[in-house]
Amino acid sequence: MEVELALVPPIIRLNHSRRRYAFRILKLSLKYPIRLEFKKSFQRSRYLEIIESNIDSIYSLNTNLKRDYIAKMSQIEIIVNSIKELIDPKDLETIRHFYFAPWNREVPYKITISRQPKEETTILHNIYLKTLYNNSSVLSIYIDGSQTKKGIGIGLGLVVYSHETPYIPVVAKYRESRNIGASAIVYNRELEGVTRAIKYASSKAKRGELFNIYTDN
DSSP states (O other), rough: OTTTTTTOOOHHHHHHHHHHHHHHHTOOOOTTTHHHHHHHHHHHHHHHHHHHHHHHHHHHHHHHHHHHSSOOOHHHHHHHTTTTTTGGGGGOOOOTTTTTTTOOOOOOOOOOOOOOOOHHHHHHHHOOOTTTTTTEEEEEEEEEEOOSTOOOTTTEEEEEEEEEEESOOSSSSSEEEOOTTTTOOOHHHHHHHHHHHHHHHHHOOOTOOOOEEEEEO
C-alpha cells in the first residue's frame, strides 16, 4: 500500500518529524525549559561522541566510564542525536525573542463604522471628499458586491480614485471586477472585496500615502 500511495517508509517519515521537532526547539527562547534541557543534552551528546571515538583507550583505563557515560538515552537525547551531525549550535543565527512583541504593536490602519443612516452618511462622505482636493497622497478604494443571475454566483467590483484634481474624481485610476463563484455568500463577497483592496494598497503604497477603503456592509 505504501508503494501504491508513493509513501516513503515509516522510519524515514518518523525521523523527518523528529528532526523538524528538534529544529523547532532550537527556535525557542534560551530560558524555555525544553530548550534548556535540549542544550544540556546536546552538550552531553557531544561529550559522549568524544568518549565513543576514544572508547578503547578510555575503557582500558577505567571500565566504569563506559557504563556511566554510554547509558540508555532519554527521549530528549534521542531527539538531539537526530540532528547533532547537521548543525553546530555556535553557528546558529541568534533569534531575538519578543523583540517585536505582538502586544506592543499597533496596526497600521483603523476601522470606522458610520452610525448614521445611509443618506446622511453619503452627505458626510461627499463633504470629506472635498477636503481631499489636490491631495495626490490620498487614494480612495470603493468595493461592492452584488448577486448576479441565479446560479452564476456573486459579483465583486473594486475601483480606485486619486484625489489629485481640484474636484471630486470621476475617472477611476484602477478598476476590476470578478465573479467569486456560485457557492459564495454575501459574507464572502465583502471579505474578498476588503482583502483585494488591501492587497492592491499594499502593492502600490509608498511612504506618506494614505489609502481609504470604503465598503457598504
